[in-house]
Amino acid sequence: MATFAAHPREPVPARVRPRADRGRAPVGDQGRSREHDGPAEAPTGMLAMQRLAGNRALTAAMTTPGALDRLVPGQRHRGAAMLAAADVRARMPGFADLKAAYTDKKLRIPEAVIKTAVTQLLDRMAKEKRLRSKDAAATIVAKIFPAPGVISEAAFNKALDPADRTQIYKTVLDAHTTVKKADRATLKVLMKDAGDLMRTAEGDTAGLKAVFGSQDTVAKARYAAGRAALATAAGDLDKHVTTDYNLDDPETFLGGWAQHSTQLMHLLVGIVQGKDPAESKSTLVHEAAHLGHGSVDDLGYYGTAAFEAMDEAAKVGNAAHYEELPRRLLGTSSFAGHTFTPGIKKGGAAVTRTDTVRKIASDHVQHAWDAASDAHMWLRGVRKAWVTKKDKAPFTADKALILELSKLCDMTVHHQAVAHARLTTLDITIIESVVRAMGIVGSLVDSEPLPSGPLSDKGAADVMVAEATKKYGRLLHDPARDKALVDWLAAHFRTLPGPP
Numbered sequence: 001m002a003t004f005a006a007h008p009r010e011p012v013p014a015r016v017r018p019r020a021d022r023g024r025a026p027v028g029d030q031g032r033s034r035e036h037d038g039p040a041e042a043p044t045g046m047l048a049m050q051r052l053a054g055n056r057a058l059t060a061a062m063t064t065p066g067a068l069d070r071l072v073p074g075q076r077h078r079g080a081a082m083l084a085a086a087d088v089r090a091r092m093p094g095f096a097d098l099k100a101a102y103t104d105k106k107l108r109i110p111e112a113v114i115k116t117a118v119t120q121l122l123d124r125m126a127k128e129k130r131l132r133s134k135d136a137a138a139t140i141v142a143k144i145f146p147a148p149g150v151i152s153e154a155a156f157n158k159a160l161d162p163a164d165r166t167q168i169y170k171t172v173l174d175a176h177t178t179v180k181k182a183d184r185a186t187l188k189v190l191m192k193d194a195g196d197l198m199r200t201a202e203g204d205t206a207g208l209k210a211v212f213g214s215q216d217t218v219a220k221a222r223y224a225a226g227r228a229a230l231a232t233a234a235g236d237l238d239k240h241v242t243t244d245y246n247l248d249d250p251e252t253f254l255g256g257w258a259q260h261s262t263q264l265m266h267l268l269v270g271i272v273q274g275k276d277p278a279e280s281k282s283t284l285v286h287e288a289a290h291l292g293h294g295s296v297d298d299l300g301y302y303g304t305a306a307f308e309a310m311d312e313a314a315k316v317g318n319a320a321h322y323e324e325l326p327r328r329l330l331g332t333s334s335f336a337g338h339t340f341t342p343g344i345k346k347g348g349a350a351v352t353r354t355d356t357v358r359k360i361a362s363d364h365v366q367h368a369w370d371a372a373s374d375a376h377m378w379l380r381g382v383r384k385a386w387v388t389k390k391d392k393a394p395f396t397a398d399k400a401l402i403l404e405l406s407k408l409c410d411m412t413v414h415h416q417a418v419a420h421a422r423l424t425t426l427d428i429t430i431i432e433s434v435v436r437a438m439g440i441v442g443s444l445v446d447s448e449p450l451p452s453g454p455l456s457d458k459g460a461a462d463v464m465v466a467e468a469t470k471k472y473g474r475l476l477h478d479p480a481r482d483k484a485l486v487d488w489l490a491a492h493f494r495t496l497p498g499p500p
């Protein structure tokens with residue numbers, strides 16, 4: 001369940017099944033325009049046509065909710081170790097976008113609100129050692145905003161590298177696009193290899209029995225369905241596959257997703273480019289399992305607590321279990337040669353109460369992360385509608401919910417002049433950092449001890465969640481508000497709007 005590092009040394013991908021962001025963005029690798037808060041430049045010519053056509057396809061594609069795949073680190077990479085990992089990140093808006101929000105005469109966001117938001121973002125980045133400056137967040141903010149109404153680009157650039165997409169949020173327009181021409185051949189080879197691995201798994205009678213038990217023939221048929229779906233997707237990448245060149249995904253620990261009903265799949269750019277070929281292939285097998293059969297969900301990512309002890313009915317409907325036989329072939333299995341037995345862990349021990357409670361806590365934070373990720377994709381879409389078409393309708397349609405969320409996680413929307421309120425890039429980076437925080441909390445919760453005292457399993461799990469949130473310590477600096485945010489998100493699991 002836990003989250004993290006985009007490329008854990010031990011390849012343990014997680015994937016999400018789609019929900020919100022299941023549309024296909026029309027913009028390809030050319031013609032990206034910068035987004036502004038001010039008067040938007042309308043997309044022109046062919047690009048505009050493509051975008052409009054794509055938006056229609058996107059709307060049509062948005063039907064049922066699905067599951068998102070969270071990046072899961074190896075067991076050894078959790079908690080504090082993950083915070084020190086080199087590839088973790090958190091981001092700020094670009095200077096121009098921040099200045100636009102700060103100086104907008106119509107929005108009239110109080111300076112203190114902007115400063116608080118920037119302080120929180122910098123603070124979360126500082127926790128992960130992502131800042132160029134060694135100064136405390138409050139000190140940096142005092143330098144960026146030296147006097148009322150004044151904002152310093154020099155101070156901003158001293159704290160952050162303006163050219164680094166792992167530090168600066170460039171544009172919502174690059175975050176969901178088709179695969180670039182240069183990356184297509186590599187991806188197709190990876191997809192073919194993943195399909196071959198699945199075919200081999202289908203023929204491995206003993207292996208199917210060892211992993212899926214009495215559900216072996218069901219699993220075999222689902223491998224075949226997934227393999228067929230993957231081959232179809234490889235035959236028309238533009239129709240079936242999207243990726244993210246803005247790096248939103250590693251930022252929010254989104255590992256990708258695939259949806260059976262639309263046959264759409266979204267992959268991390270690192271997976272597309274085969275940075276770690278074995279990881280790309282096991283990820284593609286995972287997503288293919290979702291594509292192939294509508295009832296294959298995410299009930300526990302690869303290698304998470306008691307993964308190998310899951311009951312047979314559950315694991316045949318869990319995408320990560322389809323990774324196991326291909327991983328044995330790739331040499332990346334954590335369970336090579338092991339026969340999975342429901343209720344029994346790899347070492348032979350029975351599942352304990354700590355395992356049970358941790359699973360409840362972990363699922364709760366997983367749901368919060370999933371909902372936060374959906375919120376991020378939804379709000380990003382709302383902003384994109386504004387940036388590309390000056391379309392306020394998606395904002396207006398869900399304004400009450402946006403305001404509720406803005407208050408819960410200290411975005412700026414509820415502080416703006418009501419008549420002109422909208423989502424700024426600053427708000428997008430705030431929700432992005434909240435998704436990221438949920439991912440980190442999800443990782444921390446997996447090492448929480450069982451609390452003492454006569455608590456129900458749910459009550460004990462609640463304490464674990466609160467403690468893990470406290471250990472992260474950079475959410476809202478208020479344990480009650482932190483917990484309220486986690487619980488609100490978990491309560492909105494798979495119910496938030498999809499992107500317009």
Ligand SMILES: [Zn+2]
Nearest residue numbers: 015016017069
């Ligand atoms: Zn999944």
